[in-house]
Amino acid sequence: MRKFLLLCACILLSVSAAVTAFAGDGSWDRVKKEGKLGIGLDDSFPPMGYRQADGKLVGFDIDAAEEVGKRLGIKIEWQPTAWAGVIHSLNAGKFDCIWNGMTITEERAKEVAFTKPYIMDGQIAIVNFKDKRFKGLKDLKNYKAGTQKGSSGLEAVKKLGSAPTELKEYEDYPKALLDLEAGRIEVVVVDNVTGRDMIAKRPGKFRILPGMISKEPFGVAFRKNDKDLREKVQQTLDKMVKDGTMTKISRKWFAEDITNPKKF
Structure with a gap:
């Protein structure tokens, strides 16, 4: 009986471990449940993200992120923040990602998880x-x-x-x-x-x-633990590249396509 109970316990532990392994980190589920994605940015960085005279936030990153939100069925909540401390604010949980023409560097990659480059600057x-x-x-x-x-x-x-x-x-x-x-x-x-x-x-x-x-490649930065959320955004960006949406947004702001990964 003891051996049988021990065997059952081992099986239950194995199943539990397997479920945990495939359960994900819950970051995308959290954002989906809240219905919004908080994005930190410096709102004075044309043409990536800046304020017009009437105060409206516009730019390449604004258009791209809003399209991602539309496809994922969530609202984009822009949160202007001081650029000097933007990574600290991300890791402190003030928003979900940084989407603001952030250059991917080895130093930054130690603190955040980047998407693949979406622009080669x-x-x-x-x-x-x-x-x-x-x-x-x-x-x-x-x-x-x-x-x-x-x-x-x-x-x-x-x-x-x-x-x-x-x-x-x-x-x-x-x-x-x-x-x-x-x-x-x-x-x-x-x-x-x-x-x-x-x-x-x-x-x-x-x-x-x-x-x-x-x-200098630009990427969207996420907290290291938010792998599910990063992957969801990455998959959406990949589709936008494939169907020509990123090209369209790029030509609007730069008069040419600088989003084609094949040219990076």
Whole structure:
């Protein structure tokens, strides 16, 4: 009898372990039950996510996330937060994910779980539209450059074949572009999506040198334990890439498709 009871106990433990293994972590079930997905972002990052003059939140990430919410049958709840502490806020449970043009890095991947890249961003070089000296990145010689203080542009400049004779650091990119237009510098190193957005708003003033100095993939960040939720969003994004929805959103904001994984 003891052996029989012991055998039954072992079987029950095995079944319980198997059920637990396939039960998932409950993160998607929680969001589905609540009917909303909380997303943290810096709402001043055009064209990924920013406020219009009337206060409406718009941008590439806004359109993409809202479409995911529509397909999953849940509401998207945007939660603006200070970018410096956005990962801490995520892990503290203030929202469910970060969807805001966040570059996937090894350092960040230690703290959060990223989706696959949904955009391949990178650092580019912008010159004055009328400046004919530079046709490509290899032509950058004896030039003064500028970029934003604390940005990835500082590291990108080091990857150029020829170092600038002078590198100015600005509080923001618009100030760098003002100096570029005035001829005080000759090149601005900036991330692709931001640079293209600024150029589009001032046609005929600047142009982008062909090619990228570096590549920086964007991903949606989740808490490490929320594997079910991350996978659900990933599956939806994959479908949006396959059916052309991501291409459509990309062309709306960038006038080209920068969401095709085959081109990453």
